Amino acid sequence: MDIESVRALKTEIATRIVPRAVHAILASGGFSITTLSLAKARAGAEPELALGVAPGRSRNDVKLAVRLQRRSLQGSKLIETIRERSRNEVDIRFVGRIDRQRLPWYRSRVRPLIAGASVGHYKITAGTIGALAIDRGSGRLVILSNNHVLANENDARTGDAVLQPAAHDGGQRPEDVVARLAKFVKLNPRATNEVDAATAFLARSIDCDPLNYRGIGKLAGTKLDGLLPGAPVKKVGRTTGVTHGRVTAIEVDNVVVTYDIGTLSFDDQIEIESTGRGAFSSGGDSGSLILDNENLGCGLLFAGSETGGRNGRGLTYANPIGVVLRKLAIQLAIP
Incomplete structure (x- = not known):
């Protein structure tokens, strides 16, 4: 199918087919309080199903991506209906529960500061510096990462201390304070979210190398025109x-992620699987910048599933970088 046909099909399934299936399931006494409805997901129900766009059989061909977060759906009437409606032009995968990345490993103090290093609000465990970007309003350098890394899931104030390394990796106040919280996009359990993103003003006394992505090379700029399914x-x-991976779906809607503040839904997300032997991401990688084959920044990593992907090690989800930059009024460094 062409991409516009898949987009239309995705909308039809989300707005017409899924709600009818939920009504039938509830009428038969199934699922108890857990349903496929986005409204229930926003209220804290368990995740069920996400829809997106996956690569097809040829270069210009795409198909519907269906990501199941409940095993009982694999043989359900709902999936049969989706297969029929898409004429089997569908990529269906069970991904399990999707959680924000929060199981950190040890990382050390890094100076000059570079992307990929441990960072975090002083009350959280640890996340990753995605980029050292430029605040458009002030012209100052900022650390870019997730809201749940720099702003403790909305529970922070402008000016709060940001540590490098993060507290779980041994960071302490005041000696490891490298930045102060600047802006964050509020996470909303009662509405659809687009990004999990925040910035912190870098202390003027901290040396940094904004273009250095150790083990990858130099940041070449920003990719604002979006990724295509199958992109490395x-x-x-x-x-x-x-780690290296490939995009397995774009424009994925209703990605339901568990946070401490509740169960949140995200639309228009990027899905990535590892092309190596291990996982593309794990706990503590939250906030990493996704780069394409030309070292252009294209996404902000924020969550991952416990399973899925070709090697079964899970799938990673990222916000499109253009939306992140616009909402935070920043730009990535330019060579």
Whole structure:
């Protein structure tokens, strides 16, 4: 199928087929309080199903991506209906529960500061510096990462201390304070989210190298025109280091992720699987910048599933970088 046909099909399934299936399941007494409805997901129900665009059989061909977060759906009437409606032009995978990355490994103090290093609000465990970017309003350098890394899932104030390394990796106040919280896009459990993103003003006394992505090379700029399914990507993060993967779906809607503040839904996300032997990301890699084959920044990593992908080690989810930059009013460094 062409991409516009898949987009239309995705919308039809999300707005017409899924709600009818939920009604039938509830009428028969199934699922108890857990349903496929986005409204219930926003209220804290368990995740169920996400839809997106996956690569097809040829260069210009795509198909519907269906990501199941509940095993009982694999043989359900709902999936049969989706297969029929898509004429089997569909990529269906079970990915399990998707959690924000939060199981950090040890990382050390890094000076000059570079992307990929351990970082975090002083009250959180650890995440990753995605980029050292430029705030458009002030012209100052900022650290780019996730809201749940720099702003503790909305529970932070402008000016709060940001540590490098993060607290879980031994960072302490005041000696490891490298930045102060600048901006964050508020996470909303009761509405659809687009990004999990925040910035922190870098202390003027901290040396940094904004273009250095150790193990990958130099940042070449920003890719604002979006990724295509099948595109090769890579990242450097404080837990799994440099990893390589490929985009398995774009424009994925209703990606439901568990946070401490509740169960949140995200639309228009990028899905990535590892092309190596290990996982593309793991706990503590949250906030990593996704780079394409030309070292252009194209996404902000924020979550991952426990399974899925060709090697079964899980799938990674990222916000499109253009939306992140616009909402935070920043730009990536230019060579």
